[in-house]
Amino acid sequence: MSRRALTLLVTALGVLLLAWQIEKIGLAAIADGVRRMGITGLALILAVSLLRQLLRSAAWVILMRDDARVPISRALAATIAGDAVGNLTPLSLVVSEPAKAMLVRAHMPPQRALAALAAENFFYSLSVAITVLAGVVVLFVAFPVPEALRTASLVLVGLMAAVLVGALWLIWKEPALVSSTLSRFTGFAGAKAPAYEKFVDKIRELETSSYAFVRSKPGRLAGVVLCEAAFHVLSVAETWITLYFLGITSLALAFVLDTVQRVINVVFRVVPLKIGVDEVGSGLTSAALGYGSALGVTMGVIRKIRVLFWALVGLLLVGRR
Numbered sequence: 001m002s003r004r005a006l007t008l009l010v011t012a013l014g015v016l017l018l019a020w021q022i023e024k025i026g027l028a029a030i031a032d033g034v035r036r037m038g039i040t041g042l043a044l045i046l047a048v049s050l051l052r053q054l055l056r057s058a059a060w061v062i063l064m065r066d067d068a069r070v071p072i073s074r075a076l077a078a079t080i081a082g083d084a085v086g087n088l089t090p091l092s093l094v095v096s097e098p099a100k101a102m103l104v105r106a107h108m109p110p111q112r113a114l115a116a117l118a119a120e121n122f123f124y125s126l127s128v129a130i131t132v133l134a135g136v137v138v139l140f141v142a143f144p145v146p147e148a149l150r151t152a153s154l155v156l157v158g159l160m161a162a163v164l165v166g167a168l169w170l171i172w173k174e175p176a177l178v179s180s181t182l183s184r185f186t187g188f189a190g191a192k193a194p195a196y197e198k199f200v201d202k203i204r205e206l207e208t209s210s211y212a213f214v215r216s217k218p219g220r221l222a223g224v225v226l227c228e229a230a231f232h233v234l235s236v237a238e239t240w241i242t243l244y245f246l247g248i249t250s251l252a253l254a255f256v257l258d259t260v261q262r263v264i265n266v267v268f269r270v271v272p273l274k275i276g277v278d279e280v281g282s283g284l285t286s287a288a289l290g291y292g293s294a295l296g297v298t299m300g301v302i303r304k305i306r307v308l309f310w311a312l313v314g315l316l317l318v319g320r321r
Contacts, residue, residue: 010090010271017276021283025294033246033298034305041245045306048238052231053079053310056124059227060100062220063116070107077317078103084314087307090270097121099318111202115209120224122167122210127228128262129163132156135259142252149288156263174211179204235262242299253289257299260285273307 022030037045057075064070078100086096101114136153139145145153170177182200186193239261240254260281268277279300286296 011273011275014271014273014276018279021276021280021293021297025283025297029294030298030301033294034302036247037242037245037302041241042302042305044241045238045302046309048234048241049306049310052234052238053083055227055231055234056120059123059224060117060120062223062227063119064108064113065220070104070113074104074107080310081314081317084311085318087311088272090272092269093121103317111206112209115206115212118206118210122170123221123224123228124231125163126167127225127232128266129160129167131232132160132259132262135255135262138252138255139259143256143289146288149285176204176207179207239299242302246295246298248291248295253286253291256289257282257285257296261303273304273311275304278303 054072054076057079058072060079061070061072061075081103082096082100085099086092089095097117098110098114101110101117104110104113136157139149139153179200182203183197186196186200236251236255236258239258240249240251243250243254243257261278264274264278264281268274271277279297282296282300283293284296286299287293
């Protein structure tokens with residue numbers, strides 16, 4: 001199946017899922033929620049989301065600082081543009097991260113920028129695992145949890161614990177994991193084996209450089225960790241702001257729904273814009289916690305407005321570059 005056909009298929013399935021959920025809840029209920037947000041609410045969400053992107057860009061810049069002076073404004077523009085490309089295709093990180101590295105090439109060689117970005121993504125993944133674990137704790141403490149949701153949450157705890165253990169192993173061993181795996185398939189490349197081996201060598205160099213970025217800059221890690229932590233605090237704040245405009249002020253609910261959205265972002269990364277899966281997942285969670293599915297679906301739609309806004313800005317930035 002071609003890349004374009006895959007994109008169309010996954011998007012179509014997401015649209016059908018979203019349409020089914022809207023038909024089940026009623027378009028009027030969702031439209032009313034969006035109206036209650038108003039221009040003020042949407043502007044606040046966009047402002048907070050911009051700060052979140054700025055924080056991840058700052059973490060990236062911190063890791064690049066010894067090699068080149070990449071302006072934070074250029075890193076932010078690259079982050080917005082790269083995420084726009086990634087959000088609109090099933091390839092996600094495969095296209096978004098190289099795009100970001102290419103967009104700062106005037107200040108730093110793309111391969112070095114990509115290695116720093118890989119290191120930043122490593123710390124971000126760690127922070128996601130820790131945040132998800134914290135979200136599950138809040139869920140169990142603050143809400144009566146139905147059995148199905150409890151089981152799913154415990155499975156999630158196991159997966160996040162595995163992520164943390166795997167991360168510690170990577171830090172300790174520094175294995176060239178991806179390149180070693182790819183090298184096992186060289187025999188299937190046939191006449192293209194030399195080109196394939198060159199590709200694997202580039203991946204190995206990227207892995208080595210990424211470990212070097214972390215190992216050689218231990219003093220910078222505190223700044224990176226603070227940026228990632230602040231990113232998640234603002235993410236919960238964004239969710240709470242949305243709830244506030246919809247008439248709910250529960251910080252615990254904001255934390256749990258933000259956790260669900262974070263998990264959806266990881267699990268359904270191949271779905272462009274997370275269309276359908278975000279709304280349905282949030283709707284199922286809000287319903288299980290006694291707030292009705294309309295709340296979660298409406299929040300998913302509002303998030304979609306935010307994502308589409310930044311996708312448009314990102315594509316305009318790509319066009320300029």
